[in-house]
Amino acid sequence: MDGRTDVRKMIQDNISHKANRVDAVMPKFLLVMASMSVLTTVGIVLTLFFDAFKFFRQVPLSEVFSTDLAPLSADPSFGILPLINGTIFTSLIAMMVAVPIGLAAAVYLSQFASFNKRKVLKPMLELLAGVPTIVYGFFAYSFVTPLLMRLIPSLGSKNVISPGIVMGIMIIPMVASLSEDAMNAVPDAMREGALGLGSTRFEVAVKVVLPAAISGIVASFVLAISRAIGETMIVTIASGSNKNFSFDITQSMQTMTSYIVEFTSGDAGAGTTGYYSLYAVGLILFVFTLLMNLLAQYISKKYREVY
Amino acid sequence: MEFEAQLLQQLEIEKDREIINRRPVRIDPARIRRRVWLNNLLQRVFSLSTAFAIAVLAILFYQIISQSIGWLDWQFLSSNLSIFPEKAGIWGAIVGSIGLILIVIPVTIVLGVSTAIYLEEYATEGRLRDFIRINLSNLASVPSVIFGLLGLSLFGRILHLGSSILAGGLTLSLMVLPIIVVSAQEAIRAVPGFLRDGSYAMGASKWTTIWKVVLPIALPGILTGSILSVSRAIGETAPLVVLGIPALIMRVPTSVMDDFTALPIQIYYWTLDSVLTREYANLASATIVVLLLVLFLMNSIAIIIRNKFQKSY
Incomplete structure (x- = not known):
């Protein structure tokens, strides 16, 4: 055995x-x-x-980099500048909303809010990030635009301001949670040291925590820009498809993403120049967002303070 | 000795002189009051901006729910699309969305969990693993509309799937792949090493250890991640629109090769149509309520699974 x-x-x-x-x-x-x-x-x-x-x-390059975009006319023209212009304006407005509010929310959550308040507020902000973008599109078009029309009578029913603002609100949770992570990574000893020397919480936040977490915060801004550039449904619904090259944000502008959506659902036949233009715009969009991501990774790696 | 004592005395004197010459520290009550005031003011500003974001969410929910009242009923859920707003329903869109889920779940779980197991258990530190990781993190930030273009070329034209449920499901699967990989990786990483060691000590092979020890313990985390990625997929509109889903599908799909419509697509077209007929905005908000309820349900299930079945070691 x-x-x-x-x-x-x-x-x-x-x-x-x-x-x-x-x-x-x-x-x-x-x-x-x-x-x-x-x-x-x-x-x-x-x-x-x-x-x-x-x-x-x-399509010759001189035409691609022109301001003349008319893909469906009898003599089609494929200038891409109006789309880049529209993308920049919507993203810019979104960032003007998302950066201050997102950063303020991050400072509040990491420096001021009590543990219990944080436990309630954080999931609510995350809920904001979980709402599908099509819902924000509907919200921008059927609520924010009519609301803004009361303030600005000359506002078009399709315009750049409303989707820009709503897109910014959509990005707030992203900026807030990434910046908050960066701030929470700052060691408590530094915070307590500054508080012990008699700083107020605000001074600790601005003079100690923000400088120490700046790489993560800037990286979160860059990622937010990339998100705004790639956002599709909000701008498609609320910003419309005006292909003119203009700087009037109270009127419709088309972005790169909404061009792709408009043109595919407009049933572009495969093999036409218009069909290929989708991929050219897609390529530029892809390169834009990829560069933004690499930049964000570079910033957070290169300028990170290690404690 | 004497020299040392002299030096010490000298130092004493210099220290005293320095203290005497130092500028007197004055506590300025006005300045402190100002600093505290600024602190309190900005605390209020910061908390208000957090509240602003949440208030927008509340307004959004209120707006959508109030517009859907009177439209969201059994008839709306069970009947098919119609050119008359009063008779229109979203049964076809519900079936389409369920079809998408039925494709996305198996595809993402097989692809995503396999990738996560490979990265966590098999891949050695090195270029290949770093490459796959960097690739995944970049893929996660590619705009969804680009995945639509990929689906249009790859599934739509090269594989001749057209704008079927299969093509849409596969496109969405690729889009949410990075989400499920990252969450499955975290779940696998959380399995403590001593359980693996115990399994090896009993003579189990590597794959047996993974299959019988690691995966069962990581399962709740993996399930949570897959539910979250599926809920991301069914809310997504842009890739499906780019695939070329027709505006008005009257027939309820019966197989994965049929053309289809899904809840977000229906919201999109009804929102566009609301310029012409006001009632379409009500239909859109009723559909949004259905979509949000589904998402809420899925996320609740994910949270319940996480809280109930996740053990900590």
Whole structure:
């Protein structure tokens, strides 16, 4: 009766049987699955480049970088500047709303709010981030625009201000939670030191915590810009499709994202220059957001203070 | 010795002189009052801006719910689209959204959990792992409309799936993949090492350890992450619109290859149509209420799973 040999035999059996066959296959299978995310990126880059290339072959660069956008007219023209202009204006307004309010909320949550208040307020802010963008689009178009029309009578029913503001509100939770994370990473010893020397909480926030967390905060702004540039449904619904190159924010402007949505749902036939222009605009959008992300990663890595 | 004593005395004198010459510290009550006043003022400003964001949320909910009253009833849920607003319903859109969920769940769980297991358990530190990680974090920030273009080319035209439920579901799956990978990674990382060691000590192989020890413990976290990513997917509009979902689908889809409409798409078209007919705004808000209720339900389930089944070691 030697129990030890039985166990050893069992292990030997296990090793020699199918268990190790599964063990040989699984890493490979998992690697294949893991490479799907890489393939997705490759797929995005390839489709964008491939069809954008066709577009740039058909349309001279001088026309692409013009202010004349009329893809559906008899003599179509594909100037991209009106779209970039619209994207910049909506994102700018969104940032003007999201940066001060988001940062203030972050300072409040990390410096002033009591534990209990924080426990209530934080999930509510996250709720704001969980609302689908189409709902914000509806809200901007059917509530914010009519409200603003009372203040600014000349406001068009499609304009840049309303979606800009609503987009900013949508981004507030993102700025707030990323900035708050950066501020919470500042060691308590520094905070307590400053408080012990007689600073008020506000002085601690502005003179100690903000400078120490500045890399994370700036990175959160950059990510917010990237989010605003890529936001689609709010601007499609509330900002409309005016393709003129203008700086009048009380009127409609088209962004890059809403151009893509308008043109695909307008049933662009495959193979036309208009169809390829979608991919050219998509490529520029992709490069814009990618650069913003890399910039954010660079800022938070390079300028991080390590304690 | 004498020299040292002299030096010490010298130092004493210099210290005294320094203290005498130092500018007297004066406590300025006015300045302190000003600083405290500023502190209190800004505390109020900061708390008001937090309150502003939450107030907007409340207004949004109020606005949408009040517009949907009288429109959201059984007839609205169970009947199909119609050109008459009074008769229109969202049954087709509900079926379409459920179809999308049924595709997104298996695809993202298989792809996402496999990727997470590979990154956490198999991949060694090195370039390949860093590359996949950086790729995932960049993929997470690609605008959703770009995924629509990918779906339009890859699933719509190359694989000839058109604008079917399958094409839409696969496009959304790729879009939410980074979310589920990150949450599954966290869940797997939270499984304590001694359980793995125990399993190895019993003679279990690596895969047996992962399958029978790590995954069961990580399951609540993985489920929470997948519910959150699915709820992100069913609220998404832009990729589906880019895929070319037609504006008015009268037929309820019966297979994954059928053209379809989904809740967010219906909201989009009804919002656009509300310029012409006021009632479409009511239909849109009633649909939004349904969508938000579904999302709320899913998130509640996720939170319940997290709180109830997640053990801490």
